[in-house]
Amino acid sequence: MSSDPWGRVDETGTVYVRTADGEKVVGSWQAGSPDEALAYFERKYEGLVVEIGLLEKRVRTTDLSSKDAMAAIDHLREQVDAHHAVGDLDALRGRLDKLVELVEARREERKAQRARQSEEARQAKEALVVEAEELAQSDQWRAAGERLRALVDTWKGLPRLDRKSDDELWHRFSHARSAFSKRRKQHFAQLDAQREDARRIKEQLVAEAEALSGSTDWGPTAARYRDLMAQWKAAGRAQREHEEELWNRFRGAQDVFFAARSSVFAERDAEQAENLKLKEELAGEAEKLLPITDLKAARAAFRAINERWEAIGHVPRDARPKVEGRMHTVERAIQEAEEAEWRRTNPEARARAAGLTGQLQAAVDKLKGQIEQARAQGNTAKAEKLERELEGRQALLDQALKGLQEFGG
Known part of the structure; x- marks a missing residue:
């Protein structure tokens, strides 16, 4: 008979293992010596030790599911409980019991983790x-649309909640996206309608602008x-494909008109500048007639200057008052000279002036006689009254x- 601390072989070849509950039959060995029998079943025990060690490592270091871990533990427990090995089977049961506790703890931990993750996912969603x-509700169509698409991607990356x-939550999320899409569609439909109206209006404006481009009614x-x-x-903006083309036509028509006007105005300004120079020369020529010494010659000279003046044409508006004022000054001097000459040579006016002078001279002489008479009579008061009248x-x-002197005598 052969034995070791955990098992023995009796005379019949039956192999026993020692446990806390007493000896258990491991099996019958007839193929060799008792030592070989114990060695064989001891190797079976070492195999169980290795398998349990590997399972312990997997449970601690991998994400082995609780279900698979418990299945593996049950499978090993069946082998231990079958007593087909020689060794400390009670120690193996103890290790398996502790492994069950570890798996259950891991299961509770994972359950709590899933609950946390679920709550986090709920809050995120x-x-x-x-x-x-x-x-x-946003009117920032592009930015809001891009953000909503990003939110969908974020949603897809989150774990599912309970159904x-x-x-x-998905119904609310989807409804918000649909509401935004509907508002955006309505907005752009309205915008398209407005841009179509703008296009029609601008086509009319372009037509009128092109019709006016050849006008000379500046x-x-x-x-x-x-x-x-x-x-x-x-009018607002038309569709992008029409706006630029319409604007180019509209601006082009204006450019044609204003370029023609600028050309004409430039020619006119040059002509008027030349006219001003000529009129300033004529004004200087007219001013040489002053003062008027020979009315007839001055009148004839001024008439000739004025005829040349009238033939010249317009001058710049801002220069007109000054140059015309110079001519008017000469013209007024000639008119005053004509009025003086008329007064001097008018017979009727001269006769009236002479008659009035004679009457006043007679009245003065008469008053002088009356004053002398009053003083001779000693009537001082009358004399003083007559002297005041005489003055x-x-x-x-x-x-x-x-x-009368103005008439030459």
Whole structure:
């Protein structure tokens, strides 16, 4: 008979293993010596030790599921409980019991982790829903649309919740996206309609602008172009494919008109500048007639200068008052000279002036006689009254004599 601390072989070849519950039959060995029998079943025991060690390592270091781990533990426990090995089977059961505790602890830990992850996923999805519902009211179509697409990608990367919760949140999320898409579609449909209206209006403006491009009615046409530009701005933008083409036509028509106007105005300005130079020369020639000494010659010379003046044409508006004022000064001097000459040579006026002078001279002489008479009579008061009257008559006489001198005598 052969034995070791954990098993023995009896005379019949039966192999036993020692356990806490007493000896258990391992099996029958008839192929060799008892030592060979114990060695064989000891190797079986070492095999179980290795398998349990490997399972312990897998449970601790890998993400082996609790279900698979328990299945492996049960399988090993069946082998241990079958007593087909010689060794400390109670120690193996103890290790398997501890492994069960570890698996259960890991299962609870994973359960708690899944609960945390689920709650985090719920909060993340609720946040996505809230943001999507806010974006659904946005008018920033491009930015909001891009953000909603990014939210969908984020949603797809989150774990699923329980079916009811996940479906409810997805319904809100999807509804927000649909609401935004509907509003965006309505907006761009309205925008397309507005741009179509703008296109029709601008085509009419272009047609009128092109029709006016050949006009030479400079002032009114330029004013009309300003009106057309104001209408263009008020019309809004047409579709992109039409806007640039219409604008090029509209601007091109204006450029034709304003280029022609600028050319004409440049020629006119050059002509008027030359006219101003000529009129300034004529004004200087007219000013040499002053002062008027020979009225007849001055009148004839001024008439000839004025005829040349009238033939010259327009001068720049801002220079007109000064140069025309110089001519008017000479013209007024000639007119004053003509009036003086007329007064001097008018017989009727001279006769009236002479008659008035004679009457005033007679009145003065009479008053002088009356004053002398009053003083001779000693009537001082009457004399003083007559002297005051004489002063007035004498002043009138002096004025009349001066006027008579203008007539040459």
